[in-house]
Amino acid sequence: MRLFKEKLAWAAPIAVILIIALFSVNLFAQGNPQVKNLPAALIINDEGEHVETVKAAVEQMSKGVDGAQPMLAFTTEKEEDIEDLFNDKKYYAALVIPEGYNDSLQNVMTNNIPATLKIYINQGFNYTGANFAKTALNGLITQLSGQYSANFIQNMNGQQIDATKASVLVSPIVPEEQIFNPITASTANGSAPTLMAVPAWVGALIGGFILFLTTSSILKRELFTRKQTLRLMGEQVLFGVIVALFSGFTVATLGQLAEINMPSYLLVASFVSFAAFCFFLLVSAITAWIGKPAITLFMVVMLLGMGVLMTPQEMLPSFFVNFIRPWVPLRFASEGLREIFYFGSGFYTGGSFNTILGIGIVGLIIFVLSIFKPVKVPVQKED
Template sequence: MKKMKKWFIPIIASVTALCLGMLLVYPMLKMAPHDIPIAVLSLDEGANTAAGSLNAGNMVVEKIMDAGSSSGEVSKVEWTRFTNEADLQKALDNNDFYVAIIVPRDFTASLVAAKTGGLLDKVGELVGGISKLNEGATALSGGLSSVKAGSDKVSSFIDTAVAALKNGDVKAATQAIGAAKVTSSATNDGLSKLETASGTLAGGVSKLAEGAKSFSDGASKSNTNLLTLSADTKSAVKLIINQGKNPTVASSLETTLIKMVGSSGLSYDIEYLNAIPSDMGTGMLQVILMILTYISAYATAAVIASKLKPDFSIRKGRIKSISIQLLYSAGLALGIGFSVAFIVHTVVGIGIPFIDIALFVAIASFAFQLLVISAIDWLGIAGMIVPVGLLVFGMGVADLPYEFLPNAWQNLLYPWTPLRFITEGLRGILYLGEGFWNSSSQALAIVVLIGLVGLCTTIVKPIRKSE
């Protein structure tokens, strides 16, 4: 049986290692973005046009959301539409969104102003036509009045001449006829002016018709396809990119949304929230620090557990041995914290918050060491399954954004995996302005308590002579 066991153990070990490796890389192989949170807010106050009230901001929001929902690159976006700036700012402060899209207050007004600016010439033509019409109408009215007044006077003079002839007063009749001739000449002038006024009026009517048609065509064009204006004529849409939430995801979304908004013909301004300092590279520093913390804590704990292990064949001296393990672990964790911070800050030359990183890494290292030491003290070499399991099940959760994880990893592993707390805590310090004592370090403090309980309970571990 022992000979058979000798041949099967390597096979079992190989298959086990392969399975564990598969579990380690499975989240990376199956990652697919879904429910990526993006906020949208339209502050547009709208505008009144010849066709009625218009709010292009709402049109833009709907267009962007439709484009994002149908896009292959951002196919699993979870859009949240806000109604006011205060609620959106609160959500951004809480780090709830990767991106926020804001349509400005004067968006519609800028579109209408730009589109109707070309109507000013049309309005001028229309006003010119109306002025010409008024001029012709005034002249015509004056001409008609002059002709009517002259005609009335001619008739009066003729009546006077006829009456004078009947009375035999030839002189008076001759004077009346002379006055009638003079008045008739003035009336002919009035008729001439009337003809001229009629021409002016006709020209004014034609001018008015042309201006009215030109204005009508321009107004019709101004009330359609407002979103097809050039970018220079529009009030810019604001894109707020939250780099600190996850630098990799934020960068990918920035590229995609710029393409999407640009294809919509909109101008845009970009504002970075929790911006990544240039000397921190692509934003993977928190993952690198997490790996350094894990490896150093794992190696330190394994040495402490093997070299300073209590003698479990007797009960005497267990408390002392456990206390020595605990003190060594705490001291070395603090040394690891400041060493990691020194390497990154001084040796590599990256401007990190030195003290906060050092203390946070020390807390994380202490938590992992206690878990490993207590597991090995209880289970012996089999206790190595604890650090291996934490790495296998925790690496994908720590490395990938929540929205990229398979559902099983989201539901079963994400809530408790210690490696995730390390990565998120480091991200908070590096990019979000948090101190070493944050929500992740509080979660790691619970891990410390679990490790302490595991280590201290080895005091009552049954005596085994084989040890």
């Protein structure tokens, strides 16, 4: 029973609990996601009694059921603005009441042509979120169509139905879908940007930590002046460029071998390399100040981040949205690649690019400032 008396041995079960809890924390994000308040646009291009019915149905849907938050949160927009709004990722979808809808529904039984409500789907924003929004809007149209169908059948008073009118009588309103920023084939159902961004973080983490251990070993063997240390740090940054290029072009090459439908091999490789280098600077900065514990910190960040990368923030618990999602650097690489894959972006991807660049600049500054960190000078032993 000697081992049971050792305090360090009791650290093993405690460490297991902490590690399992860390790996399992994403169960809170993925275990039972609740779809709520997905942003959707309402575009009204007509007027009349039947248009008001649609607006009333949308208003009712926006209230939710039994006090729960609604699946969709509608905002009225103009059709000429919707493409820009989709590109800015303001909405997952839009319900459009087209011009002539009121007259079309008014005369549906005379013309034997169903009225049409349009659904615009911003697929590239987030595949999961866009699909939920599409399903909800189709459900709304089906509900409206069923109400009108019941009214038409009731008004017929048992009259015989012409075969040409039967389909219109059953479905007097039909949806017409149009996809914006489509998720292209062979991109893992929209997951390719995230799957290709993860190696950028992992490469930066491993490369940065190995170079930290290497430089630490050099500094232990030799007593450097600050100028010499600065030169060594410059070499470390240069090595970081090499690591980043290896990361980016390896990811792009493997993506090509996996037949991922990339918009441009060179563009993807360059962006991943850029993100990996900026992440490398961040990793180098933190490890320069706190040493080996930094590797644990960055692993925690990555593990916590994996649960929020592919899930719309509207489906995440508020804790993840407010305290985890904003602090996951990997998210910005994923969003940048999403811009490249589905929104026709070039190397500069807007906000995501700016954030990654900011991470790199801040990381570089903190890294350089570590030259002023107090260094413990080893005591020489006397013979």
